[in-house]
Amino acid sequence: MLQDRVTQLWVKLFGKRIDITQTPWIEGVIGDRKIIDKSYIDRLAGQYDVIINQAGSGLIEDINRLDFTASERGRLHPQIIDFYTYTSDYDFEVWCEWKGVFKPFGTLLGWLFSKRLQQLNIPTNTISFSKGLESEIIKLQKEEQTVWTIWYRKVKETGQTLFSGIYTHAYLPSKDKELFKVVFPLPNGNATVLLNQEVKEDGSLLLQSNGKQFGDVGFYFYVTNHKGKHWVKFVRALHESLHMYVDADGKLQTDHYFSFYTIPFLKLHYKMQRREK
Secondary structure, three states, X not given: OHHHHHHHHHHHHHOEEEOOOOOHHHOOOOEOOOOOOXXXXXXXXXXXXXXXXXXXXXXXXXXXXXXXXXXXXXXXXXXXXXXXXXXXXXXXXXXXXXXXXXXXXXXXXXXXXXXXXOOXXXXXOHHHHOOOEEEEEEEEEEOOEEEEEEEEEEXXXXXXXXXXXXXXXXXXXXXXXXXXXXXXXXXXXXXXXXXXXXEOOOOOEXXXXXXXXXXXXXXXEEEEOOOOOEEEEEOOOEEEEEEXXXXXXXXXXXXXXXXXXXXXXXXXXXXXXXXXX
């Protein structure tokens, strides 16, 4: 498709050629060459044992794999730890707000990737979210060890895939610690987001991808020619921030912001509720 070729050419021309063995933190699952949806999951399923939405499945099997300091780990709210380690046991409500002047960007994003690839598919019509999200945690394992954890979310109202991200962690040399890493497979490559974690004084968790240069946390487009050549474009203008907290009523919530440089253009708000046993 034309959109794919243009995007991949942009990465090759304005990004940088890399040796993937020297930058393992950028490596991730590569999407199929056509529509994404669940097709890349089916392809990977041939290589791994697949476990779908098993009770008690989490985005992170051990929160201690992330490099929190002792004081951060001590004050991180137990409900936040529970969410990340038992994600499949939660239901979600979600609200979406595009900032007026940036709403056309959502239409452009849809034209480039979202509706065709069923990826990064954020509705410009907020009514679509009125029935909430369907959420699946998919574990791909070898010898009973998890290799990839996929969080597959779609909008109940439309059935469209909102995100199909692979959630993992990676050691980033510039931060000298293990960080959150999310990979969104795209044709011949992926979009990768590296997020720095910070535990606030109130026990809430702040994740940010606000780096300024290649090698920092942030948003990366990765492309390969499948013949040993790899290119990466660090998208300095795009920042992401997630603030997960427990409100005064004891409810777990998240404010999820996307910004163009320092200007917010999209806010997603999630309310997460653990299902009754």
